[in-house]
Amino acid sequence: MDTYISNISYATGEQREIVSLSGNGVDERTIAMFSKFGLKYYREFNGSIYDLAVKAAEQTLKEHHNQIEEMIFTTGSFHTQPEPYNRISNIRELNTVINKLGIAAYPYGIFLSDCANVISAIHIGKSLLSENPDKDILIVSSDVTGKTESRIVPPGSSIKSDGAGSCIISGKPNGASFMILAVKQYHNSRMLNNSGFANYSIELMKSMDFIKDEFFNEGCDNYKLVLVNNYSTGFARSLAKQIDIPIEIVYTEQIAGYAHCFASDIFINLSKLIADGGISDGDNILAIASGPSSISGISLKYVNK
Protein backbone atom coordinates (compact mmCIF):
# COMPACT_ATOMS: atom_id res chain seq x y z
CA MET A 1 0.00 0.00 0.00
CA ASP A 2 1.06 3.62 -0.53
CA THR A 3 1.74 5.67 2.58
CA TYR A 4 1.89 9.46 2.78
CA ILE A 5 3.06 12.09 5.20
CA SER A 6 1.11 15.34 5.17
CA ASN A 7 0.24 18.39 7.29
CA ILE A 8 3.89 18.85 8.20
CA SER A 9 4.51 21.53 10.81
CA TYR A 10 7.04 22.63 13.41
CA ALA A 11 7.60 24.97 16.34
CA THR A 12 10.85 26.16 17.92
CA GLY A 13 12.07 28.23 20.82
CA GLU A 14 13.21 31.83 20.38
CA GLN A 15 15.93 32.65 17.86
CA ARG A 16 19.26 33.61 19.50
CA GLU A 17 22.67 34.29 17.99
CA ILE A 18 25.15 31.48 18.58
CA VAL A 19 27.70 34.07 19.72
CA SER A 20 25.48 34.66 22.77
CA LEU A 21 26.57 31.20 23.96
CA SER A 22 30.14 32.47 24.34
CA GLY A 23 31.25 32.07 27.95
CA ASN A 24 27.98 30.26 28.59
CA GLY A 25 29.50 26.78 28.54
CA VAL A 26 30.81 27.12 24.98
CA ASP A 27 34.27 28.50 24.21
CA GLU A 28 34.94 31.16 21.58
CA ARG A 29 37.00 28.91 19.32
CA THR A 30 34.11 26.43 19.07
CA ILE A 31 31.72 29.25 18.20
CA ALA A 32 34.15 30.57 15.59
CA MET A 33 34.37 27.08 14.07
CA PHE A 34 30.57 26.72 13.94
CA SER A 35 30.26 30.23 12.42
CA LYS A 36 32.70 29.19 9.72
CA PHE A 37 30.55 26.11 9.14
CA GLY A 38 27.41 28.11 8.49
CA LEU A 39 25.72 28.31 11.90
CA LYS A 40 24.39 31.73 12.94
CA TYR A 41 21.33 31.25 15.18
CA TYR A 42 19.98 28.59 17.49
CA ARG A 43 16.58 28.28 19.20
CA GLU A 44 15.98 28.39 22.93
CA PHE A 45 12.72 27.33 24.60
CA ASN A 46 11.91 27.80 28.28
CA GLY A 47 9.09 25.28 28.58
CA SER A 48 8.86 21.49 28.44
CA ILE A 49 9.03 19.18 25.42
CA TYR A 50 5.27 18.71 25.91
CA ASP A 51 4.54 22.47 25.65
CA LEU A 52 6.53 22.64 22.42
CA ALA A 53 4.85 19.47 21.09
CA VAL A 54 1.42 21.14 21.43
CA LYS A 55 2.59 24.19 19.43
CA ALA A 56 3.69 22.03 16.49
CA ALA A 57 0.84 19.51 16.57
CA GLU A 58 -1.91 22.15 16.80
CA GLN A 59 -0.85 23.41 13.37
CA THR A 60 -0.72 19.88 11.93
CA LEU A 61 -4.26 19.21 13.16
CA LYS A 62 -5.69 22.63 12.19
CA GLU A 63 -6.87 21.57 8.75
CA HIS A 64 -7.06 17.89 9.48
CA HIS A 65 -10.49 16.43 10.17
CA ASN A 66 -9.97 12.68 10.10
CA GLN A 67 -9.82 10.40 13.09
CA ILE A 68 -6.38 10.19 14.67
CA GLU A 69 -6.30 6.66 16.10
CA GLU A 70 -2.67 6.54 17.16
CA MET A 71 -0.03 9.06 18.15
CA ILE A 72 3.69 8.40 17.88
CA PHE A 73 5.66 10.72 20.14
CA THR A 74 9.44 10.81 19.94
CA THR A 75 12.02 12.45 22.13
CA GLY A 76 15.54 12.04 23.47
CA SER A 77 15.03 14.58 26.27
CA PHE A 78 14.67 12.62 29.50
CA HIS A 79 16.25 15.18 31.82
CA THR A 80 13.13 16.66 33.39
CA GLN A 81 12.13 13.79 35.69
CA PRO A 82 11.07 15.23 39.04
CA GLU A 83 12.79 14.16 42.27
CA PRO A 84 11.63 11.91 43.84
CA TYR A 85 11.22 10.14 40.52
CA ASN A 86 7.59 9.87 39.48
CA ARG A 87 7.17 7.07 36.96
CA ILE A 88 3.88 8.42 35.62
CA SER A 89 5.13 11.92 34.74
CA ASN A 90 5.77 11.25 31.03
CA ILE A 91 2.33 9.84 30.28
CA ARG A 92 0.65 12.43 32.51
CA GLU A 93 2.30 15.23 30.52
CA LEU A 94 1.49 13.53 27.21
CA ASN A 95 -2.15 13.15 28.31
CA THR A 96 -2.22 16.92 28.79
CA VAL A 97 -0.96 17.26 25.19
CA ILE A 98 -3.62 14.81 23.93
CA ASN A 99 -6.37 16.64 25.83
CA LYS A 100 -5.24 20.05 24.50
CA LEU A 101 -5.22 18.69 20.95
CA GLY A 102 -8.73 17.25 21.43
CA ILE A 103 -7.85 13.84 20.00
CA ALA A 104 -8.41 10.28 21.27
CA ALA A 105 -5.32 8.39 20.22
CA TYR A 106 -3.29 5.51 21.61
CA PRO A 107 0.18 6.95 22.32
CA TYR A 108 3.41 5.15 21.46
CA GLY A 109 6.59 6.76 22.77
CA ILE A 110 9.71 6.19 20.67
CA PHE A 111 13.31 6.85 21.73
CA LEU A 112 16.91 5.57 21.25
CA SER A 113 17.52 6.93 17.72
CA ASP A 114 17.74 10.55 18.93
CA CYS A 115 18.18 12.84 15.90
CA ALA A 116 16.84 10.03 13.68
CA ASN A 117 13.82 9.37 15.95
CA VAL A 118 11.47 10.79 13.32
CA ILE A 119 12.57 8.21 10.76
CA SER A 120 12.00 5.43 13.33
CA ALA A 121 8.56 6.95 14.01
CA ILE A 122 7.69 7.11 10.31
CA HIS A 123 8.96 3.54 9.85
CA ILE A 124 6.76 2.31 12.72
CA GLY A 125 3.80 4.43 11.58
CA LYS A 126 4.06 3.01 8.05
CA SER A 127 4.10 -0.51 9.54
CA LEU A 128 1.11 0.17 11.81
CA LEU A 129 -0.83 1.44 8.77
CA SER A 130 -0.31 -1.87 7.00
CA GLU A 131 -2.74 -3.40 9.55
CA ASN A 132 -5.40 -0.81 8.84
CA PRO A 133 -4.76 1.68 6.01
CA ASP A 134 -7.90 3.70 6.80
CA LYS A 135 -6.63 5.21 10.03
CA ASP A 136 -4.55 8.36 10.50
CA ILE A 137 -1.55 8.50 12.80
CA LEU A 138 -0.14 11.70 14.30
CA ILE A 139 3.65 11.82 14.60
CA VAL A 140 5.20 14.39 16.93
CA SER A 141 8.87 14.91 17.77
CA SER A 142 9.98 17.27 20.52
CA ASP A 143 13.32 18.01 22.14
CA VAL A 144 14.48 20.71 24.50
CA THR A 145 18.03 21.00 25.82
CA GLY A 146 18.25 20.46 29.56
CA LYS A 147 19.35 23.27 31.87
CA THR A 148 22.48 21.33 32.90
CA GLU A 149 23.05 19.91 29.42
CA SER A 150 25.71 21.18 27.05
CA ARG A 151 24.43 22.87 23.86
CA ILE A 152 27.20 21.12 21.91
CA VAL A 153 26.02 18.05 19.99
CA PRO A 154 28.35 15.16 20.87
CA PRO A 155 30.97 14.48 19.61
CA GLY A 156 31.19 18.17 18.63
CA SER A 157 29.05 18.24 15.48
CA SER A 158 26.71 21.19 16.01
CA ILE A 159 24.73 23.38 18.41
CA LYS A 160 21.49 22.03 19.90
CA SER A 161 18.30 23.97 19.25
CA ASP A 162 14.94 23.41 20.93
CA GLY A 163 12.28 22.33 18.47
CA ALA A 164 9.26 20.16 17.81
CA GLY A 165 7.81 18.87 14.56
CA SER A 166 4.73 16.98 13.50
CA CYS A 167 2.90 15.38 10.61
CA ILE A 168 0.09 12.98 9.77
CA ILE A 169 0.99 9.58 8.33
CA SER A 170 -1.84 7.88 6.48
CA GLY A 171 -2.87 5.98 3.36
CA LYS A 172 -3.90 9.15 1.52
CA PRO A 173 -2.20 12.42 0.51
CA ASN A 174 -3.74 15.61 1.90
CA GLY A 175 -2.60 18.82 0.20
CA ALA A 176 1.19 19.19 0.07
CA SER A 177 2.23 15.61 0.91
CA PHE A 178 5.06 13.16 0.45
CA MET A 179 4.60 9.55 -0.63
CA ILE A 180 7.06 7.29 1.20
CA LEU A 181 9.18 5.38 -1.30
CA ALA A 182 11.60 3.59 1.05
CA VAL A 183 12.85 3.68 4.66
CA LYS A 184 16.26 2.20 5.49
CA GLN A 185 17.90 2.21 8.92
CA TYR A 186 21.38 1.16 9.98
CA HIS A 187 22.72 0.87 13.49
CA ASN A 188 26.31 0.35 14.55
CA SER A 189 26.60 -0.55 18.24
CA ARG A 190 30.42 -0.40 18.04
CA MET A 191 30.29 3.35 17.32
CA LEU A 192 29.43 4.34 20.86
CA ASN A 193 30.12 2.43 24.07
CA ASN A 194 30.80 3.07 27.73
CA SER A 195 34.16 4.68 26.95
CA GLY A 196 32.49 7.14 24.55
CA PHE A 197 32.63 7.33 20.78
CA ALA A 198 34.96 4.53 19.63
CA ASN A 199 36.69 4.81 16.25
CA TYR A 200 34.03 7.35 15.42
CA SER A 201 35.31 8.43 12.01
CA ILE A 202 35.84 4.90 10.73
CA GLU A 203 32.47 3.67 11.97
CA LEU A 204 30.75 6.82 10.64
CA MET A 205 32.14 6.02 7.21
CA LYS A 206 30.36 2.64 7.36
CA SER A 207 27.13 4.56 7.98
CA MET A 208 27.78 6.70 4.93
CA ASP A 209 28.52 3.57 2.87
CA PHE A 210 25.15 2.19 3.96
CA ILE A 211 23.35 5.29 2.64
CA LYS A 212 25.38 5.19 -0.58
CA ASP A 213 24.56 1.50 -1.15
CA GLU A 214 20.88 1.75 -0.28
CA PHE A 215 19.99 4.98 -2.05
CA PHE A 216 22.66 5.92 -4.59
CA ASN A 217 23.35 2.68 -6.41
CA GLU A 218 22.25 4.31 -9.64
CA GLY A 219 23.80 7.72 -8.98
CA CYS A 220 22.00 10.73 -7.59
CA ASP A 221 19.89 11.78 -10.58
CA ASN A 222 16.85 10.24 -8.93
CA TYR A 223 16.76 12.95 -6.24
CA LYS A 224 16.08 16.66 -6.68
CA LEU A 225 17.40 17.31 -3.17
CA VAL A 226 19.04 15.51 -0.25
CA LEU A 227 17.98 16.72 3.23
CA VAL A 228 20.27 16.20 6.22
CA ASN A 229 20.23 17.19 9.90
CA ASN A 230 20.99 20.90 10.21
CA TYR A 231 24.36 20.27 11.91
CA SER A 232 26.62 22.52 9.80
CA THR A 233 27.64 23.19 6.20
CA GLY A 234 30.89 21.38 7.05
CA PHE A 235 28.96 18.21 7.87
CA ALA A 236 26.86 18.59 4.70
CA ARG A 237 30.01 18.95 2.54
CA SER A 238 31.70 15.99 4.21
CA LEU A 239 28.60 13.82 3.75
CA ALA A 240 28.26 14.84 0.09
CA LYS A 241 31.88 13.87 -0.49
CA GLN A 242 31.57 10.52 1.31
CA ILE A 243 28.42 9.45 -0.50
CA ASP A 244 29.74 10.91 -3.75
CA ILE A 245 27.01 13.40 -4.58
CA PRO A 246 27.36 17.09 -5.55
CA ILE A 247 27.04 19.46 -2.56
CA GLU A 248 24.60 21.52 -4.68
CA ILE A 249 21.80 18.97 -4.17
CA VAL A 250 22.22 18.93 -0.38
CA TYR A 251 19.67 21.27 1.25
CA THR A 252 21.59 23.50 3.66
CA GLU A 253 19.35 26.60 3.63
CA GLN A 254 18.05 26.22 7.19
CA ILE A 255 21.39 25.61 8.95
CA ALA A 256 22.09 29.33 9.55
CA GLY A 257 18.65 30.10 11.00
CA TYR A 258 17.95 27.01 13.07
CA ALA A 259 21.05 24.92 13.86
CA HIS A 260 20.23 21.39 15.01
CA CYS A 261 16.65 20.87 16.32
CA PHE A 262 17.27 17.16 17.03
CA ALA A 263 14.75 14.87 15.27
CA SER A 264 12.65 17.84 14.17
CA ASP A 265 15.21 19.00 11.55
CA ILE A 266 13.43 16.89 8.92
CA PHE A 267 10.06 18.49 9.66
CA ILE A 268 11.58 21.99 9.55
CA ASN A 269 13.33 21.31 6.26
CA LEU A 270 10.33 19.64 4.57
CA SER A 271 8.03 22.39 5.80
CA LYS A 272 10.32 25.17 4.52
CA LEU A 273 10.79 23.43 1.18
CA ILE A 274 7.02 23.35 0.67
CA ALA A 275 6.51 26.95 1.86
CA ASP A 276 9.31 28.30 -0.33
CA GLY A 277 8.15 26.42 -3.44
CA GLY A 278 11.48 24.62 -3.58
CA ILE A 279 9.93 21.40 -4.90
CA SER A 280 7.36 20.48 -7.52
CA ASP A 281 4.81 17.70 -7.83
CA GLY A 282 6.60 14.46 -8.66
CA ASP A 283 10.03 15.49 -7.33
CA ASN A 284 11.87 12.80 -5.35
CA ILE A 285 13.89 13.78 -2.33
CA LEU A 286 15.97 11.82 0.18
CA ALA A 287 16.03 12.77 3.87
CA ILE A 288 18.93 11.44 5.92
CA ALA A 289 19.14 11.63 9.72
CA SER A 290 21.89 10.33 11.93
CA GLY A 291 21.73 9.29 15.57
CA PRO A 292 24.72 8.86 17.91
CA SER A 293 25.33 5.36 16.52
CA SER A 294 22.90 5.03 13.63
CA ILE A 295 21.89 6.44 10.29
CA SER A 296 18.49 6.41 8.64
CA GLY A 297 17.29 7.42 5.20
CA ILE A 298 13.83 7.96 3.84
CA SER A 299 13.10 8.58 0.16
CA LEU A 300 9.97 10.57 -0.60
CA LYS A 301 8.00 11.68 -3.67
CA TYR A 302 6.35 15.11 -3.45
CA VAL A 303 2.64 14.99 -4.27
CA ASN A 304 0.69 18.25 -4.52
CA LYS A 305 -2.06 18.33 -7.07
Added chain:
Amino acid sequence: MDTYISNISYATGEQREIVSLSGNGVDERTIAMFSKFGLKYYREFNGSIYDLAVKAAEQTLKEHHNQIEEMIFTTGSFHTQPEPYNRISNIRELNTVINKLGIAAYPYGIFLSDCANVISAIHIGKSLLSENPDKDILIVSSDVTGKTESRIVPPGSSIKSDGAGSCIISGKPNGASFMILAVKQYHNSRMLNNSGFANYSIELMKSMDFIKDEFFNEGCDNYKLVLVNNYSTGFARSLAKQIDIPIEIVYTEQIAGYAHCFASDIFINLSKLIADGGISDGDNILAIASGPSSISGISLKYVNK
Protein backbone atom coordinates in the same frame (compact mmCIF):
# COMPACT_ATOMS: atom_id res chain seq x y z
CA MET B 1 0.44 -13.48 7.91
CA ASP B 2 0.79 -15.47 11.15
CA THR B 3 3.08 -14.03 13.81
CA TYR B 4 4.56 -15.90 16.76
CA ILE B 5 6.31 -15.09 19.99
CA SER B 6 8.83 -17.67 21.15
CA ASN B 7 11.93 -18.11 23.34
CA ILE B 8 10.22 -16.30 26.20
CA SER B 9 12.47 -15.58 29.16
CA TYR B 10 12.82 -13.30 32.17
CA ALA B 11 15.20 -12.20 34.94
CA THR B 12 14.45 -10.44 38.20
CA GLY B 13 16.26 -8.97 41.18
CA GLU B 14 16.59 -10.85 44.47
CA GLN B 15 13.49 -12.12 46.22
CA ARG B 16 12.63 -10.17 49.40
CA GLU B 17 9.64 -10.34 51.73
CA ILE B 18 7.27 -7.40 51.35
CA VAL B 19 7.25 -7.02 55.14
CA SER B 20 10.91 -5.92 54.85
CA LEU B 21 9.60 -2.71 53.24
CA SER B 22 7.93 -1.77 56.52
CA GLY B 23 9.33 1.53 57.76
CA ASN B 24 11.24 1.77 54.51
CA GLY B 25 8.85 4.21 52.86
CA VAL B 26 5.83 1.91 53.13
CA ASP B 27 3.53 1.92 56.18
CA GLU B 28 2.44 -1.25 57.98
CA ARG B 29 -1.24 -0.91 57.10
CA THR B 30 -0.40 -0.84 53.38
CA ILE B 31 1.75 -3.95 53.76
CA ALA B 32 -1.04 -5.68 55.69
CA MET B 33 -3.48 -4.81 52.89
CA PHE B 34 -1.14 -6.16 50.21
CA SER B 35 -0.54 -9.33 52.26
CA LYS B 36 -4.30 -9.84 52.43
CA PHE B 37 -4.39 -9.38 48.65
CA GLY B 38 -1.93 -12.16 48.00
CA LEU B 39 1.47 -10.40 47.85
CA LYS B 40 4.30 -12.02 49.78
CA TYR B 41 7.60 -11.27 47.99
CA TYR B 42 8.95 -8.60 45.68
CA ARG B 43 12.22 -8.48 43.69
CA GLU B 44 15.03 -5.99 44.24
CA PHE B 45 17.87 -5.41 41.77
CA ASN B 46 20.92 -3.24 42.44
CA GLY B 47 22.04 -2.72 38.83
CA SER B 48 20.66 -0.84 35.85
CA ILE B 49 17.76 -1.74 33.57
CA TYR B 50 20.42 -2.56 30.96
CA ASP B 51 22.19 -5.09 33.23
CA LEU B 52 18.87 -6.82 33.88
CA ALA B 53 17.96 -6.71 30.17
CA VAL B 54 21.13 -8.69 29.33
CA LYS B 55 20.24 -11.41 31.87
CA ALA B 56 16.80 -11.97 30.30
CA ALA B 57 17.81 -11.61 26.65
CA GLU B 58 20.83 -13.95 26.94
CA GLN B 59 18.43 -16.80 27.75
CA THR B 60 16.09 -15.86 24.90
CA LEU B 61 18.99 -15.93 22.44
CA LYS B 62 20.64 -19.09 23.85
CA GLU B 63 18.82 -21.49 21.55
CA HIS B 64 18.05 -19.02 18.85
CA HIS B 65 20.23 -19.00 15.76
CA ASN B 66 18.41 -16.79 13.29
CA GLN B 67 19.31 -13.25 12.37
CA ILE B 68 17.91 -10.64 14.76
CA GLU B 69 17.41 -7.61 12.50
CA GLU B 70 15.60 -5.38 14.96
CA MET B 71 15.41 -5.01 18.71
CA ILE B 72 12.48 -3.43 20.51
CA PHE B 73 13.47 -2.28 23.98
CA THR B 74 10.82 -1.03 26.39
CA THR B 75 11.09 0.69 29.74
CA GLY B 76 9.40 3.24 31.95
CA SER B 77 12.49 3.71 34.15
CA PHE B 78 14.02 7.06 33.20
CA HIS B 79 15.40 7.98 36.61
CA THR B 80 19.04 7.13 36.09
CA GLN B 81 20.08 10.05 33.88
CA PRO B 82 23.45 11.32 35.06
CA GLU B 83 23.94 14.95 36.05
CA PRO B 84 24.83 16.92 33.99
CA TYR B 85 22.34 15.28 31.66
CA ASN B 86 24.02 13.26 28.94
CA ARG B 87 21.65 12.80 26.01
CA ILE B 88 23.55 9.79 24.64
CA SER B 89 23.48 7.68 27.82
CA ASN B 90 20.45 5.54 26.89
CA ILE B 91 21.76 4.46 23.51
CA ARG B 92 25.30 4.05 24.88
CA GLU B 93 23.99 1.65 27.53
CA LEU B 94 21.82 -0.18 25.02
CA ASN B 95 24.82 -0.53 22.69
CA THR B 96 26.59 -2.29 25.55
CA VAL B 97 23.61 -4.68 25.79
CA ILE B 98 23.66 -5.27 22.00
CA ASN B 99 27.43 -5.92 22.06
CA LYS B 100 27.13 -8.35 25.00
CA LEU B 101 24.35 -10.23 23.19
CA GLY B 102 26.46 -10.41 20.02
CA ILE B 103 23.69 -9.26 17.73
CA ALA B 104 23.51 -6.57 15.02
CA ALA B 105 20.02 -5.14 15.33
CA TYR B 106 18.44 -1.75 14.80
CA PRO B 107 17.09 -0.69 18.23
CA TYR B 108 13.68 0.90 18.73
CA GLY B 109 12.99 2.20 22.23
CA ILE B 110 9.33 2.16 23.31
CA PHE B 111 7.83 3.95 26.29
CA LEU B 112 4.62 5.69 27.51
CA SER B 113 2.49 2.55 28.13
CA ASP B 114 4.50 1.54 31.23
CA CYS B 115 3.15 -1.79 32.49
CA ALA B 116 1.58 -2.41 29.06
CA ASN B 117 4.80 -1.52 27.19
CA VAL B 118 5.27 -5.15 26.17
CA ILE B 119 1.92 -5.22 24.37
CA SER B 120 2.88 -2.00 22.53
CA ALA B 121 6.20 -3.64 21.64
CA ILE B 122 4.51 -6.82 20.38
CA HIS B 123 2.01 -4.70 18.42
CA ILE B 124 4.82 -2.74 16.78
CA GLY B 125 6.92 -5.89 16.22
CA LYS B 126 3.97 -7.61 14.53
CA SER B 127 3.53 -4.57 12.28
CA LEU B 128 7.24 -4.39 11.39
CA LEU B 129 7.11 -8.09 10.43
CA SER B 130 4.38 -7.38 7.91
CA GLU B 131 7.04 -5.57 5.80
CA ASN B 132 9.37 -8.55 5.89
CA PRO B 133 8.10 -11.77 7.49
CA ASP B 134 11.51 -13.49 7.20
CA LYS B 135 13.25 -11.45 9.85
CA ASP B 136 13.35 -12.05 13.60
CA ILE B 137 12.84 -9.26 16.13
CA LEU B 138 14.07 -9.37 19.73
CA ILE B 139 11.73 -7.77 22.27
CA VAL B 140 13.15 -6.86 25.69
CA SER B 141 11.40 -5.12 28.58
CA SER B 142 13.29 -3.95 31.64
CA ASP B 143 12.35 -1.88 34.66
CA VAL B 144 14.08 -1.17 37.93
CA THR B 145 12.63 1.00 40.70
CA GLY B 146 14.63 4.17 41.29
CA LYS B 147 16.44 4.76 44.58
CA THR B 148 14.25 7.78 45.36
CA GLU B 149 11.13 6.20 43.88
CA SER B 150 8.30 4.75 45.99
CA ARG B 151 7.79 0.97 45.69
CA ILE B 152 4.04 1.54 45.73
CA VAL B 153 2.45 1.37 42.26
CA PRO B 154 0.31 4.52 41.80
CA PRO B 155 -2.50 4.94 42.70
CA GLY B 156 -1.85 2.26 45.33
CA SER B 157 -2.38 -0.93 43.30
CA SER B 158 0.67 -3.06 44.12
CA ILE B 159 4.35 -3.24 45.03
CA LYS B 160 6.96 -2.63 42.32
CA SER B 161 9.44 -5.41 41.60
CA ASP B 162 12.55 -5.13 39.43
CA GLY B 163 12.39 -7.38 36.39
CA ALA B 164 13.18 -7.83 32.72
CA GLY B 165 11.61 -10.07 30.12
CA SER B 166 12.30 -11.00 26.54
CA CYS B 167 11.09 -12.97 23.53
CA ILE B 168 11.53 -13.33 19.81
CA ILE B 169 8.73 -12.20 17.53
CA SER B 170 8.81 -13.72 14.05
CA GLY B 171 6.81 -15.37 11.31
CA LYS B 172 7.54 -18.87 12.59
CA PRO B 173 7.00 -20.80 15.85
CA ASN B 174 10.13 -22.10 17.58
CA GLY B 175 9.51 -24.71 20.30
CA ALA B 176 7.03 -23.55 22.93
CA SER B 177 5.49 -20.56 21.13
CA PHE B 178 2.36 -18.44 20.97
CA MET B 179 0.60 -17.43 17.77
CA ILE B 180 -0.76 -13.90 18.05
CA LEU B 181 -4.51 -13.89 17.42
CA ALA B 182 -5.33 -10.23 18.14
CA VAL B 183 -3.86 -7.13 19.82
CA LYS B 184 -6.20 -4.40 21.05
CA GLN B 185 -5.14 -1.22 22.88
CA TYR B 186 -7.22 1.47 24.53
CA HIS B 187 -6.00 4.75 25.96
CA ASN B 188 -7.96 7.20 28.08
CA SER B 189 -6.17 10.53 28.44
CA ARG B 190 -8.82 11.75 30.91
CA MET B 191 -7.76 9.11 33.45
CA LEU B 192 -4.57 10.86 34.45
CA ASN B 193 -3.73 14.55 34.19
CA ASN B 194 -1.62 17.18 35.91
CA SER B 195 -3.76 17.00 39.07
CA GLY B 196 -3.23 13.23 39.30
CA PHE B 197 -5.62 10.38 38.67
CA ALA B 198 -8.99 11.96 37.82
CA ASN B 199 -12.20 9.95 38.37
CA TYR B 200 -9.94 6.92 38.35
CA SER B 201 -12.54 4.27 39.19
CA ILE B 202 -15.07 5.48 36.63
CA GLU B 203 -12.47 5.79 33.87
CA LEU B 204 -10.95 2.41 34.81
CA MET B 205 -14.38 0.85 34.33
CA LYS B 206 -14.36 2.14 30.73
CA SER B 207 -11.06 0.30 30.24
CA MET B 208 -12.61 -2.89 31.55
CA ASP B 209 -15.60 -2.42 29.23
CA PHE B 210 -13.16 -2.13 26.32
CA ILE B 211 -11.59 -5.51 27.18
CA LYS B 212 -15.03 -7.06 27.67
CA ASP B 213 -16.26 -5.77 24.29
CA GLU B 214 -13.13 -6.65 22.34
CA PHE B 215 -12.41 -10.11 23.77
CA PHE B 216 -15.47 -11.48 25.59
CA ASN B 217 -18.32 -10.77 23.22
CA GLU B 218 -19.02 -14.48 23.00
CA GLY B 219 -18.35 -15.28 26.66
CA CYS B 220 -15.10 -16.60 28.06
CA ASP B 221 -15.15 -20.20 26.85
CA ASN B 222 -12.64 -19.29 24.15
CA TYR B 223 -9.83 -18.82 26.71
CA LYS B 224 -8.24 -21.45 28.92
CA LEU B 225 -6.66 -18.69 31.03
CA VAL B 226 -6.61 -14.91 31.40
CA LEU B 227 -3.26 -13.41 32.41
CA VAL B 228 -3.08 -10.03 34.13
CA ASN B 229 -0.36 -7.86 35.68
CA ASN B 230 0.74 -9.39 38.99
CA TYR B 231 -0.70 -6.49 41.03
CA SER B 232 -2.69 -8.42 43.66
CA THR B 233 -5.41 -11.06 43.98
CA GLY B 234 -7.76 -8.19 44.90
CA PHE B 235 -7.14 -6.58 41.51
CA ALA B 236 -7.58 -9.94 39.75
CA ARG B 237 -10.93 -10.53 41.52
CA SER B 238 -12.15 -7.01 40.75
CA LEU B 239 -11.17 -7.36 37.08
CA ALA B 240 -12.87 -10.77 36.81
CA LYS B 241 -16.06 -9.27 38.23
CA GLN B 242 -15.99 -6.21 35.97
CA ILE B 243 -15.41 -8.17 32.77
CA ASP B 244 -17.82 -10.88 33.97
CA ILE B 245 -15.53 -13.91 33.90
CA PRO B 246 -14.98 -16.53 36.63
CA ILE B 247 -11.95 -15.75 38.86
CA GLU B 248 -10.85 -19.39 38.37
CA ILE B 249 -9.63 -18.68 34.82
CA VAL B 250 -7.53 -15.68 35.93
CA TYR B 251 -3.90 -16.74 36.40
CA THR B 252 -2.81 -15.43 39.81
CA GLU B 253 -0.13 -18.03 40.69
CA GLN B 254 2.86 -15.66 40.40
CA ILE B 255 1.48 -12.76 42.45
CA ALA B 256 2.80 -14.08 45.78
CA GLY B 257 6.33 -14.76 44.51
CA TYR B 258 6.94 -11.79 42.25
CA ALA B 259 4.55 -8.86 42.82
CA HIS B 260 4.49 -6.39 39.94
CA CYS B 261 7.51 -6.49 37.60
CA PHE B 262 6.13 -3.69 35.39
CA ALA B 263 5.84 -4.69 31.71
CA SER B 264 7.69 -7.95 32.35
CA ASP B 265 4.76 -9.55 34.22
CA ILE B 266 3.48 -11.03 30.94
CA PHE B 267 6.84 -12.65 30.17
CA ILE B 268 7.09 -14.08 33.70
CA ASN B 269 3.56 -15.49 33.55
CA LEU B 270 3.88 -16.95 30.05
CA SER B 271 7.26 -18.44 30.91
CA LYS B 272 5.97 -20.04 34.14
CA LEU B 273 2.88 -21.40 32.39
CA ILE B 274 5.06 -23.16 29.83
CA ALA B 275 7.53 -24.46 32.44
CA ASP B 276 4.78 -25.75 34.72
CA GLY B 277 2.88 -27.46 31.90
CA GLY B 278 -0.14 -25.29 32.64
CA ILE B 279 -1.15 -25.10 28.97
CA SER B 280 -1.43 -27.51 26.07
CA ASP B 281 -0.98 -27.19 22.33
CA GLY B 282 -3.93 -25.32 20.85
CA ASP B 283 -5.03 -23.60 24.09
CA ASN B 284 -6.04 -19.95 23.71
CA ILE B 285 -5.12 -17.47 26.39
CA LEU B 286 -5.68 -13.75 26.82
CA ALA B 287 -3.03 -11.51 28.39
CA ILE B 288 -4.18 -8.14 29.71
CA ALA B 289 -1.87 -5.35 30.83
CA SER B 290 -2.82 -1.94 32.10
CA GLY B 291 -0.81 1.27 32.05
CA PRO B 292 -1.51 4.37 34.16
CA SER B 293 -4.14 5.51 31.62
CA SER B 294 -4.45 2.63 29.19
CA ILE B 295 -5.36 -1.02 28.85
CA SER B 296 -4.11 -3.52 26.30
CA GLY B 297 -5.07 -7.08 25.52
CA ILE B 298 -3.39 -9.72 23.42
CA SER B 299 -5.00 -13.07 22.60
CA LEU B 300 -2.60 -15.93 21.93
CA LYS B 301 -2.80 -19.56 20.81
CA TYR B 302 -0.22 -21.91 22.37
CA VAL B 303 1.71 -23.87 19.76
CA ASN B 304 4.11 -26.61 20.87
CA LYS B 305 4.38 -29.60 18.61
